[in-house]
Amino acid sequence: MSVKPIFSLLILTAAIPGALLADWPQFRGPDGQGHSNATGIPVEWSDTKNVKWKMPVPGQGYSSPVISGDQIWMTSAEKNGKSLHAICLDLATGNLLHNIEVITTNDAGPRHRLNGYASPTPVLDEEHVYVHFGPRGTVCLNRNGKIVWKNTGFKYNVIQGGASSPILHDDLLLLTCDGIDFQFIVALEKRTGKVRWKQPRAHLEAAAKKRSIAKMSYSTPLIQPIDGKNQLVCSGADHVAAYDLDTGRELWWMPYDGFSIVGRPSYGNNLFYVVGSIRQDHFCVYAVRPGNGKLQENEIVWAYSKSVPHVPSPLLVDKEIYFVHDGGVATCLDALTGKRI
Template sequence: MKTHSFHLCLTSLAFLFVTERLTADWPQFRGPDGQGHSAEKGIPIHWREGENITWKTAVPGQGYSSPVIAGNQIWMTSSEDEGKSLRAVCIDKTSGELLHNVEVLTPEEAGPHHRLNGYASPTPVLDGKHAFVHFGPRGTACLGIAGKVIWKNTEFKYNAFQGAASSLILHGDLLILTCDGTDKQFLVGLDKHTGKTKWLQPRAHLERADASAQRAISRMAYSTPLIQAVNGKPQLICSGAFHSAAYDPANGKELWWFPYTGFSIVGRPSYGNGMFYIVGSIRQDHFCIFAVRPGKGELREDQRVWQFSTGIGHVPSPILIGKEIYVVHDGGVAACVDALTGRELWRERLGGNHDASPVEIRGRIYF
């Protein structure tokens, strides 16, 4: 068995996972609101070895999931034995001590993955009493905060040939999965207490994917949904291949949708100013932000307020801050766009490569 480790540094910056609104928790991918915002005070803008680093600890295995925080626990996922041992890892937030390293699933076949992906990429989600972990078609599980596995579900099979990436989200007692494989595309609502299926909704509007020159893979996507109340009613917004759609999270029924061209969408949607800001594409691998007003059925042209497609990254999600939306391209160029009109306000090269999504803390953006 091959065993590797990666490193997690808890710095003062890592307290970007803290917000006053949810009592110092950062329980899901992109934080409490799912959009990358924190109101925490006293976050530094410089850190290095010996400065603003509280502790550093090795984490067993290999993993690409983001760490999530509830109370004094930090959870993430990892893999060992070349993907045949899928694990949930828990670290003490105060000391950096390894609390739990639980083998959750042991698939006979690890499955394929992209060279920039791994076997443990979807980010866990926490509710204060449980940690929910997901490994795409290999399965999903719930653990208690003491590290005991409560349930597992391995019934949803689909071909994620580049590896899994869409993260879990919670809505009340529902745990929602996004499964956009090359062969099957669907969303699932599980009872978070039992892991049993409450609803399953197949994707629609994929006819143009079958006409794509890359038909064999043209139905796949990797985005994480966002739940947002619209006129007092929650809507589940999820980008997929060749379209994005809103669903009723209570039963999975589609509410509205709009088309675009392309697949392999990654960015998570944002909401503000009465609009959803959704990452899609105008042609394959040319990604775009669409600003849309929610409606019913296929959105009208006047509900598609603007689109912006210059330098939109494949992997990093945009971040909406008031009436401005910020993006960073995978190649290291950042830009600011007027969120009401779609007009570019500025563009600047940061340098390096950027796969992580930016975070905003009290008016500062951390790329």
């Protein structure tokens, strides 16, 4: 069977120069919560209206583009997922600057029909680009497209394909690896790719008694300082938990019932807003106060489970939280009470 080249299309909407130059270095932007200070952004567009440029992108990918300086980075896959690439475009023109094959594999692994082989969003620091392809591996490149290091040592089975995006904090690159067989969070030294710590997920005893896929999840974590100490908060199968960034030690956790959680947590109003579920495939937004150990009932401020999406992450804006169900229903809640507005 012949394989034809596949091209994605990246469209950059027109905006004021200051907004175009603003960095967007990770999944969901500078703070990881989808917030931006940019002004003058278009609120409608078509194939021609408010379009600065559009450019075909080699391969096929589902990662969000990330921006730093005059570069846009993303990932793509070719040869049915056996050739994985880091792609860089010029921000001003859309011209292709780099197309680097970073990983080749004889086994592309499984994926969901709505997923691809290049879905996790890259993350940028001042000098480097970090791209992640789930169990296929993680690669660090410099801004000229030269590979600095590569780590392909983590084996776990994500039967719907890689989805959780890497994040950075100080000198650490953090990965969430919630497969059906192994579940762990790992901190790599971002300069070398070596393991600083690796923390197995807990609280999966009930999931182990369900079907084999009941321990998998696909969420991207959020880092937030609490009482002067940074916490890494990540939803997983049957629970959400917070971890100490220095050691990986679990700090607190809250149970729920369900797996395949995707939405990224948010933080505001002294609360974490996390996506979990009240039963499998019936998703729920929880507002919780961080604590110690298993959260107490009074630390779970509210829960809302009507039309909560599976894949899209909620958006917290001051004292309102918005989400759009996978079927297209938009909801706005009072972020302090959980009541629908």
